[in-house]
Amino acid sequence: MIDFINFYLIPGLTLGSIYALGAVGISMIFGILRFAHFAHGDLMTVGAYAALTAVWVLGIPALAAIPIAIVFTCLVALMADRLFYKPLRDLPTIYTVIASFGVALMLRSLVQTFWGTDSEVYMTGFQKPVVLFDIFRVATRHLQIIIATALLTLALHLFLSRTQMGKSMRAVADDPALASVAGLDTERVIRWTWIIGAGLAAIAGVFVGLDTDVHTNLGWNLLLPMFAAALLGGIGKPLGAIAGGLIIGVAEEICTYPVFGESLISPSYKTAIAFVIMVLILIFRPQGLFKGRLM
């Protein structure tokens, strides 16, 4: 049982936190701008590399480099929106999906051009695990990621429920026509959607780098579980996306837990779990667990 918590649940929650932070942006962009943002994973990659540069140049730890990563990634996202998504906004949204697919590849090739394709790490050396109550041994980075995600979730909840902008965003996600009739400034809402989505993506990207390593496919590889998390939580429901991300992260790790000495599925098929969950959601409950928008 302790093994289960130490080696399956905690890593699952860590992975789930990363999915969750990425899925919030996907869910909000889908809810407010009405398109599946294929470049979201690559925004994570950009964030991870921005932090890596700060670590190299300034010699600060990766966690301290997060603000720099957030600012840089937000600028990239706002620029992509201005240059590539906004000109297509009056067309059917599927054109924007195609554009975002192109942006994903462009961001990745830019990262590959400027930073190269080798895997990098934020810091080398062994970190001593934190021992809690003598039995739980948790890697420091896992603890940091999980606690930070919990705090960010709380902050996101307060933002969405207490601030004017948060309420406007939920209104646009629920019913764009009604929101615009009520006089909400849609362009401002869109700008804030990008800032929050890209900011959280940058944090998630740095977390991936902390947990494993920084490489140019980092974000693209996580796109499928993040889409699945956003669908599971319900489109346009940021807190639902967090729950979806945690569920998928934990499910992926638990599926390799040996029951009767044999793991449920081969660990090499771990990433298929997200797809299976996505397919089940699309068949049985396309609006997601928390009644998101069905488009």
Add this chain to the structure above:
Amino acid sequence: MELPGFVFYFITFFTMGGIYAILCLALNMQWGFGGLFNAGIAGFYAIGAYTGAILTAAGSDDHVGGFGLPILIGLVCAGIASGIVGWMIARICVRLKADYLAMASIGIAEIIRLAIVNEEWLTNGSLGISRIPRPLESVFSGRQSEVFFVVFVWIVVAVTFLVARRLQVSPWGRVMRAIRDNDAAAASVGKDVQRFRTETFVVGAIFMGVAGALSAHYFKFFSPDATEPLLITFLAWVMLIAGGSGNNIGAVAGALVIWAIWSLTEVVTQQLPPDWATRSSYIRMLLVGLLLQFVLQRFRSGLFPEKSPKLRVSDDR
């Protein structure tokens, strides 16, 4: 008969150009006719490539194989296998907004990649399948087989084109366009929107599989690393939109033009200073990405804009 070297350059160009033309025609059935976004083209391509390879390659102790079936049967089976997978994914997704199909198609490509890498008994894992034959190898040997192969590829392109053309001018094609442009209106006159969308997605998937099988025969070897999956998917999209979505001639022309540009950028980036030369493939990708954005914003109808075929109403009615 000895052919000069540059002729073989053109043969190579037209062989891959032809395979892309088939992919592009297939994507045109899904996107141009049906408005269905497929981000997993490489997945269907890989199914086709492996089906064709396993059925026709020489036997090996490392994986299932040695059936030595004729290449034509391999091509047909490749299309069937790819079509079945397309049918499964379409059944789930076509009732929802196109974005959902886009997300699921990424998933299907990922699952296929996982299965190919992990199911070593079937695909020989990352080592890949070798000794895949080319058509009529006993008759044409060496470089002659390349000449024959390019003819073979373009025969398949012609067949694909005729099928696409026939579908487009048929009543089925008219219904497809109606559904693409306004599914609610099409449903209101009694058209089964989901059935038509599933059909067009499956037909497209079939030809993507055929294109994959052809490339396996061309390379004579296929492994998970033999192709760059995202590049295939991405290029096919750029080709179709630049050529003209909804227009079959545009699909073929777009494939050849973009393939020419892609091949030319290789020549250009080779002129870069040495420390940039290693980065040339990323810069090429960036340039094609920019080209896609340009085409999407300024040149959306493509080289050959879609023309609805004339209605042919018989006089005796």
